[in-house]
Amino acid sequence: MTNSEKISVIIPTYNEEKNIKNTLEATSEVFDGLNYDFELIVVDDGSKDKTYNTVKKYIKENEKVKNKIKIKRYEKNTGKGFALKYGTNFATGNYILFLDADLDLHPSNIKNFLDTLKSKKADAVTGSKRNGNALSAYPKIRKILSIFYYNLIKCLFRLPVRDTQTGFKLFKSKALKDTISGTTIKRFAFDLELIVILNKKGYKITECPIKIKPKGEHGRISIGNVFKVFFDTILIFYRLYPGRQY
Numbered sequence: 001m002t003n004s005e006k007i008s009v010i011i012p013t014y015n016e017e018k019n020i021k022n023t024l025e026a027t028s029e030v031f032d033g034l035n036y037d038f039e040l041i042v043v044d045d046g047s048k049d050k051t052y053n054t055v056k057k058y059i060k061e062n063e064k065v066k067n068k069i070k071i072k073r074y075e076k077n078t079g080k081g082f083a084l085k086y087g088t089n090f091a092t093g094n095y096i097l098f099l100d101a102d103l104d105l106h107p108s109n110i111k112n113f114l115d116t117l118k119s120k121k122a123d124a125v126t127g128s129k130r131n132g133n134a135l136s137a138y139p140k141i142r143k144i145l146s147i148f149y150y151n152l153i154k155c156l157f158r159l160p161v162r163d164t165q166t167g168f169k170l171f172k173s174k175a176l177k178d179t180i181s182g183t184t185i186k187r188f189a190f191d192l193e194l195i196v197i198l199n200k201k202g203y204k205i206t207e208c209p210i211k212i213k214p215k216g217e218h219g220r221i222s223i224g225n226v227f228k229v230f231f232d233t234i235l236i237f238y239r240l241y242p243g244r245q246y
């Protein structure tokens with residue numbers, strides 16, 4: 001008998017034609033072993049490849065899950081944060097999961113996150129790479145930048161979690177929908193801003209160790225993107241403290 005509770009999985013995509021079918025298959029298989037209803041909401045963030053058509057074809061050819069998958073899109077690439085915020089509008093579950101489309105963070109982590117959310121009586125669970133040898137999977141430059149950013153966040157915000165940027169997060173739907181509308185960052189620091197707002201509003205946030213299997217994409221970080229993350233982080237700090245906008 002299926003649990004009456006439902007999980008909405010939001011999958012932001014940008015040019016994920018090669019990965020998205022495997023992600024949908026893997027996520028659906030995980031739910032075969034979980035006692036939860038589910039829906040997969042794919043948000044095509046202005047892809048220039050055939051991501052949208054690939055998802056539509058997958059839905060058409062898979063009778064078992066065709067009523068479990070939604071595909072939403074818009075023309076202009078706006079950023080992962082915007083895609084997650086947009087996708088949340090269509091979520092109908094009791095819980096909402098953010099899941100990257102490339103399977104670096106496998107959906108098999110869902111059970112541990114659900115168990116952590118319930119055992120800790122939390123409103124949100126973030127994936128933590130600050131455990132064991134998780135960071136060792138990253139290229140050296142990414143590892144150095146990650147450690148620097150962790151320490152910057154710790155000094156500026158003193159949040160109850162150490163890792164804000166991992167693309168695997170589980171929320172109670174009420175908590176997420178109460179806070180995500182207050183976010184303004186559309187790209188790299190969206191995750192940080194959301195967690196800052198959740199914490200500011202008194203929602204309980206905890207973290208869960210997560211397994212990572214990077215395929216090489218993590219090494220492609222431009223200097224421009226590094227500066228954008230830093231600028232957005234300082235902007236969030238200003239809005240939280242001097243500006244008191246959250």
